Amino acid sequence: MARLIAGVGTSHVPSIAAALDKGLRDSDEWKPFFDGYTPAQDWVAAQKPDIAVVIFNDHGNAFFLDRVPTLALGVADTYDPIDEGWGPRPVPAFEGAADFAWHLADQMVTSHFDPLICRELQVDHGMQVPMELVFGRPAAWPVKVVPILVNTIQYPIPTPQRMWDLGRVLRHAIESWPTDEKVVVLGTGGLSHQLQGARAGYINPDADREWIADIGPNPQRYRDMTREDYVEVFGSEGAELIMWLVMRGCMDAQVNTLCRHYFAPASMTGAGMVLLENA
Amino acid sequence: MTTLVFIPGLVSDAFVWRAAIAAVGDLPCVVADVTTQPGIPDMARDLLARHQGRLVLVGHSMGGRVAMEMARMAPGRIAGMALLNTGTHPPRAGEADKRQAMIDLAHTAGMAAMAAVWLPGMMRPDADPDLAAELTAMVCRATPEIHERQLRALLSRPDAAASLTYKGPMLLVTGRQDAWSPIAQHQDIARICPQARLEVVENAGHFAPVEQAATVAALLGAWARDVAVVDAGLDRIPQTPLFDRPRSTAGYALNKMAMGLATPEGRAAFRADEQAYLDRFALTAEQRAAVLARDWAEMVRLGGNLFYILKISAVDPTPIRDIGAAQAGLSLDTFLETRLGKVTNG
Numbered sequence: 001m002a003r004l005i006a007g008v009g010t011s012h013v014p015s016i017a018a019a020l021d022k023g024l025r026d027s028d029e030w031k032p033f034f035d036g037y038t039p040a041q042d043w044v045a046a047q048k049p050d051i052a053v054v055i056f057n058d059h060g061n062a063f064f065l066d067r068v069p070t071l072a073l074g075v076a077d078t079y080d081p082i083d084e085g086w087g088p089r090p091v092p093a094f095e096g097a098a099d100f101a102w103h104l105a106d107q108m109v110t111s112h113f114d115p116l117i118c119r120e121l122q123v124d125h126g127m128q129v130p131m132e133l134v135f136g137r138p139a140a141w142p143v144k145v146v147p148i149l150v151n152t153i154q155y156p157i158p159t160p161q162r163m164w165d166l167g168r169v170l171r172h173a174i175e176s177w178p179t180d181e182k183v184v185v186l187g188t189g190g191l192s193h194q195l196q197g198a199r200a201g202y203i204n205p206d207a208d209r210e211w212i213a214d215i216g217p218n219p220q221r222y223r224d225m226t227r228e229d230y231v232e233v234f235g236s237e238g239a240e241l242i243m244w245l246v247m248r249g250c251m252d253a254q255v256n257t258l259c260r261h262y263f264a265p266a267s268m269t270g271a272g273m274v275l276l277e278n279a
Numbered sequence: 280m281t282t283l284v285f286i287p288g289l290v291s292d293a294f295v296w297r298a299a300i301a302a303v304g305d306l307p308c309v310v311a312d313v314t315t316q317p318g319i320p321d322m323a324r325d326l327l328a329r330h331q332g333r334l335v336l337v338g339h340s341m342g343g344r345v346a347m348e349m350a351r352m353a354p355g356r357i358a359g360m361a362l363l364n365t366g367t368h369p370p371r372a373g374e375a376d377k378r379q380a381m382i383d384l385a386h387t388a389g390m391a392a393m394a395a396v397w398l399p400g401m402m403r404p405d406a407d408p409d410l411a412a413e414l415t416a417m418v419c420r421a422t423p424e425i426h427e428r429q430l431r432a433l434l435s436r437p438d439a440a441a442s443l444t445y446k447g448p449m450l451l452v453t454g455r456q457d458a459w460s461p462i463a464q465h466q467d468i469a470r471i472c473p474q475a476r477l478e479v480v481e482n483a484g485h486f487a488p489v490e491q492a493a494t495v496a497a498l499l500g501a502w503a504r505d506v507a508v509v510d511a512g513l514d515r516i517p518q519t520p521l522f523d524r525p526r527s528t529a530g531y532a533l534n535k536m537a538m539g540l541a542t543p544e545g546r547a548a549f550r551a552d553e554q555a556y557l558d559r560f561a562l563t564a565e566q567r568a569a570v571l572a573r574d575w576a577e578m579v580r581l582g583g584n585l586f587y588i589l590k591i592s593a594v595d596p597t598p599i600r601d602i603g604a605a606q607a608g609l610s611l612d613t614f615l616e617t618r619l620g621k622v623t624n625g
Contacts, residue, residue: 060587083543084541084593085546087543154527195602195603196522197579198606201607205623228516261625262624263623
């Protein structure tokens with residue numbers, strides 16, 4: 001059976017992509033941010049995972065407001081980078097783990113999670129940036145991917161509790177998949193940031209640091225928060241953090257936090273990561 | 280602050296709005312006086328002068344026509360418009376003679392006699408007799424002179440459809456059994472106004488706001504609160520607009536316009552002739568002005584969502600931090616220093 005080898009929580013700030021595209025990886029502003037990811041990159045590379053399940057939100061690129069899927073699941077063979085207004089970024093296309101994705105579709109619907117199933121889908125920075133942060137910028141990605149997209153833009157967005165439960169279903173799907181593939185799950189978004197309204201530019205580094213420290217050993221408090229709590233504490237777009245709960249929900253109750261990193265501000269966002277392994 | 284202006288119809292008063300006003304909670308409300316002005320445009324002009332600031336208009340029957348005229352005169356002041364049991368058509372053949380007969384009846388036999396003839400057709404066939412008595416009492420609070428003045432105003436009414444360019448939030452409500460202002464008249468308005476939502480209330484005629492007071496009040500209350508909250512920025516989490524139904528509805532055309540910039544063709548058209556590109560979308564006058572001025576705070580206030588309107592900034596290009604500072608109402612330096620200044624690492 002397939003095996004869940006790690007869970008990664010990470011930001012997916014588009015400015016990270018822009019910094020990479022402009023060759024600013026080692027600039028004074030960005031080097032401390034990117035260097036913080038190196039230990040996790042090395043650990044993941046050594047483990048040689050086969051599949052990455054990436055939980056992220058589309059940012060008004062693949063989906064417009066004419067139809068807003070609360071949950072969407074990619075079952076495509078390939079995912080191209082999408083044009084977000086500047087033209088598509090020069091990152092390699094992502095090869096889809098279509099067989100596993102269809103298995104996941106079966107498992108989700110059987111467990112009463114009913115996603116929009118996407119056979120053709122382009123992906124925005126929500127998936128590109130986490131992949132670059134975990135796997136660097138290879139000529140071809142070393143893993144196949146399964147995108148799971150969560151609506152975090154138009155209210156009602158799903159609840160934190162529901163995200164956790166989705167993680168439980170994802171775990172069961174991985175462990176009932178009859179291959180020896182190694183799977184890593186990436187829960188993405190956040191940390192604190194707000195792009196809209198007079199509170200734009202709000203970040204909350206103290207709350208972010210607690211999140212980074214506690215999401216592994218003490219996730220219960222984050223399961224108990226409401227959506228509005230997330231907006232209040234982490235900012236209107238910081239509510240993306242609910243997607244880390246999918247990752248955390250698919251891990252064991254006891255985990256080891258192998259790597260953690262926090263940096264603020266990355267553009268207008270508190271940014272960071274955790275790498276978790278089942279204890 | 281946004282004020283709700285409830286505009287009654289012919290020989291009507293605050294009685295019609297009693298339940299609705301109770302349902303909107305603590306938002307500021309006024310009931311308009313349309314008993315003194317000789318024409319619909321005079322009523323509209325008078326109400327605009329009398330009630331300052333941003334207005335949410337709620338008009339019943341003739342009051343709906345006054346609301347539409349107010350929106351024509353001062354589109355920038357109207358935050359939302361709810362129209363109940365109304366229509367846009369100019370006077371029809373034979374209408375003047377029938378109205379004159381009613382004017383004469385009120386003068387010769389009194390308002391109660393006029394009400395006895397007029398009211399039955401205004402309510403659903405099996406209307407509650409107690410309600411008929413209350414409506415009769417309301418009609419009798421008006422005078423034959425008011426009645427005549429309002430009917431003459433109606434007879435000189437303009438064709439409201441021709442000038443109905445309102446694109447903001449709109450709720451249309453009518454009664455299933457409204458024989459005077461049938462559902463189709465409201466469907467006609469909904470076709471013109473991009474944000475219109477039509478609700479047909481069961482077991483109600485032309486006096487839907489009192490025939491089904493609780494239902495109509497609940498509809499109006501929820502809609503008006505949403506509109507006023509969005510318009511005045513009264514978010515539960517201060518200075519933090521959630522992109523919910525009212526905002527998504529208000530900003531739909533604006534966001535759709537911005538979404539069009541996700542293709543090279545859209546960007547080329549926008550760059551070549553921004554005005555012509557904007558013409559393709561049903562933006563409100565305010566939204567259009569905000570886009571042309573790159574007023575990011577205003578775009579968000581009017582329902583723009585950053586993830587869509589960022590595509591405008593990609594064309595310009597405008598850095599995201601400038602957009603943040605503009606919304607915060609701060610200079611870029613102050614914004615960066617006070618909100619994002621402290622670098623923290625590790």
